[in-house]
Amino acid sequence: MNIERFDDEHALAEALATRVLQAILVNPALVLGLPTGRTPLALYRELRERSAIDWSGVRTFNLDEFAGLAGDHPGSYRAFMQAELFDHVSIRPENIGMLDGRAPDLRAECRRYEAAIAACGGIDLQILGIGANGHIGFNEPADGLCAHTHIAELEQQTREANAQRFGGDWTAVPERALSMGMATILGARNIVMIATGAEKAEAVRAMVEGLITTQVPASFLQVHRRVDVMLDDDASRLLTL
């Protein structure tokens, strides 16, 4: 894992936005894996501000989506992505890959997503956040992890972390979600993990310096050959390496 430290989340976001936009310039048909949450907000702000870049050939796949929510529900990740990025850049709607949390057959929806990623030739650059519990996507700490896109039961901590978009009420956050699996994520050719803030420091330490364990799903990134971990000072403060 290649560790990169930044003074603050803005410096990190600027550097990552530059990397994403350069990747698009080099490969206008870039296949980009995208996260939601608090951490990538600064990145999406940077990308919006540099929206002159041509996104019309870019394809995206988001990591996850809540089960049972329509795309226009304000708590859905589809709504988040439209507001934070997709409505502001020249990406074609048909090139946006999102899981449909309202699909009548959620297992079939998971299979459709895997096939859609494969049909694009796989993900070139996957951007990831990390949960304070070490999750990536909605791959929560467990005795075993799913390889492929699947229906995930969410931990209370994860639902609490998402409560802000549900009127502050964590019980209103869906109990289930659809998520890329570990093999879906690790199948990306390049991975950039971003983490900011002291509340991520322990998860970052476990991801980078701990043993590989299903109790810290992000620790599996250690087996991937091309992972850059971009951290602010607070998130990196427990690293000893």
Ligand code: PGA
């Ligand atoms: P956050 O979520 O950016 O809102 O902290 C990260 C994650 O859970 O993957």
